[in-house]
Amino acid sequence: MTAVESVGEFRFECGESIENLRLAYETYGEFDGDNAVLVCHALTGSQHVSNAPSSADHDGDDLGDAVETAGQARAWWNDVVGPGKAIDTTEYYVVCVNVPGSCYGSSGPPADGPDDEPWGTEFPPVTVGDWTRAQRRLLDRLGVGRLHAVVGGSVGGMNALDWAKRFPDDVRRVAAVATASRLDTQCLSLDAIARRAITTDPDWNGGDYYGDDRPSPADGLAQARRIGHVMYLSKASMGRKFGRRAAGRDAFGDGPDDPTGRFFPYREVESYLDYNADSFTTRFDANSYLYLTRAMDEYDLAAGYGSDAEALAAFEGELLALSFTGDWHFTVEQSRVLAAAARDGDVPTAHHVVDSDHGHDAFLVEPESVGPPLRDFLADGVGGRAVRDEDDDDGPPGGRGRGPDRAPVHASLFPG
Incomplete structure (x- = not known):
């Protein structure tokens, strides 16, 4: 509750x-x-x-x-x-x-x-x-x-x-x-690009977009979220999940028409980013995204x-x-x-x-x-038993420290 x-x-x-x-x-x-x-x-x-x-x-x-x-x-x-x-x-x-x-x-x-x-x-x-x-x-x-x-x-x-x-x-x-x-610096740069995507959306209107008769800056927020998702995934996980595969006919995608799209494939990774960006705009606020990324950056x-x-x-x-x-x-x-x-x-x-x-x-x-x-x-x-310190052989260098290496990570807390 x-x-x-x-x-x-x-x-x-x-x-x-x-x-x-x-x-x-x-x-x-x-x-x-x-x-x-x-x-x-x-x-x-x-x-x-x-x-x-x-x-x-x-x-x-x-x-x-x-x-x-x-x-x-x-x-x-x-x-x-x-x-x-x-x-x-x-x-x-x-x-x-x-x-x-x-x-x-x-x-x-x-x-x-x-x-x-x-x-x-x-x-x-x-x-x-x-x-x-x-x-x-x-x-x-x-x-x-x-x-x-x-x-x-x-x-x-x-x-x-x-x-x-x-x-x-x-x-x-x-x-x-x-x-x-x-x-x-790299993450600061990507956050800056994400914020710019929001503030250059005409519907952002200087942050004054609340009210039933005003459109929200959904396109800008969606683009910011796409950038975020790329930051949150690794090269290996993206390659494993999506590779270079083309998306199927029913894949999610409602972006603006691309004149080259009739020749080049709409890929699974694009569909993934579009789907998550669209769902994000229904649950989060663009101004809040600006405020919170600024707090993290600072x-x-x-x-x-x-x-x-x-x-x-x-x-x-x-x-x-x-x-x-x-x-x-x-x-x-x-x-x-x-x-x-x-x-x-x-x-x-x-x-x-x-x-x-x-x-x-x-x-x-x-x-x-x-x-x-x-x-x-x-x-x-x-x-703690499952806490492994990468710098700990016979004891940590400096500090009040901890004891010798413990048991490896296990999965007993999460039974199937």
């Missing part, structure tokens, strides 16, 4: 304030004072992380079907979060919050502002730090003090890292999955400090960096650098590498690889 809670007046890092920040969230399991796990969603995800029965022990305003109508009806990490799963909702009290700036019930461009009209681009620019501070505010309302863990993937992993930096005494364990301390763990190590030095908990070999959006090397910085900051750290050719999407589509190390890290920290 999704609920919305007002956390009152909120001042964003840009310096602007709104009088009433509303946050959509879901909770799962029972809170015992010491078992809260915050799960941070990725760029276009929502608070609906699991199909497990959601707790109803809050005083927020029930949104019910209103959020499902917004589009994210399918739980995005249902194979990882739930009863008996890696993040076990019979053991942990799990909270997932839709970040400010998004479009699934929290305050953002498509939400109503003080004049009861959508904010549009009048909504203040948001940062990952704003997300963290807003989550802290909501957790206070829910009576949750120190967190057992914060877990996040992709930009949600940046959100998790920001907790270790911003509230180092408020969390015991941080799992940063398929993420990095900051985006590299994040830098070392901001305000001399280095990543200094940013994490006050964190006395443990850190798991989990990366995937086929991911070129957030690479293994970026996770390796993050883990080294954490150790330099004297943080007990493990860098667990999963051999996968699924690309960035691996953290969503390979629960058999993600689940065991997450489960054991939540239970036992970096010494």
Whole structure:
């Protein structure tokens, strides 16, 4: 059950304030004072992380079907979060919050502002730090003090890292999955192209496109999503799924007429991108896409400090960096650098590498690889049985460290 809670007046890092920040969230399991796990969603995800029965022990305003109508009806990490799963909702009290700036019930461009009209681009620019501070505010309302863990993937992993930096005494364990301390230049460039696709769509109209009589910038948002999907897949997975095959007669495709199309084939990979782009425009908001990609692009763990190590030095908990070999959006090397910085900051750290050719999407589509190390890290920290540190032979170089190599990843949590 999704609920919305007002956390009152909120001042964003840009310096602007709104009088009433509303946050959509879901909770799962029972809170015992010491078992809260915050799960941070990725760029276009929502608070609906699991199909497990959601707790109803809050005083927020029930949104019910209103959020499902917004589009994210399918739980995005249902194979990882739930009863008996890696993040076990019979053991942990799990909270997932839709970040400010998004479009699934929290305050953002498509939400109503003080004049009861959508904010549009009048909504203040948001940062990952704003997300963290807003989550802290909501957790206070829910009576949750120190967190057992914060877990996040992709930009949600940046959100998790920001907790270790911003509230180092408020969390015991941080799992940063398929993420990095900051985006590299190539990804910054692709995000810029995606935003340009939206803002050059005539229907974007400077961000003022809300209302039944106004068309939304669907073409621009669809193009942005196509770029995103290419970023999330690896060369190997794209080759395996699509190759150079031509699509069949019934393949999805409603793009503008191409005068050369009568001669050249419409390929399966084109059909895949078109289908996913079309479905995305029915569930997500173009302005929110602009806001959230800007927040991801801007994040830098070392901001305000001399280095990543200094940013994490006050964190006395443990850190798991989990990366995937086929991911070129957030690479293994970026996770390796993050883990080294954490150790330099004297943080007990493990860098667990999963051999996968699924690309960035691996953290969503390979629960058999993600689940065991997450489960054991939540239970036992970096010494967990299924947590393998790539730099750990007889012990890690630097930091407070962890023990010798543990058992390999297994799939026992995910029986057929």
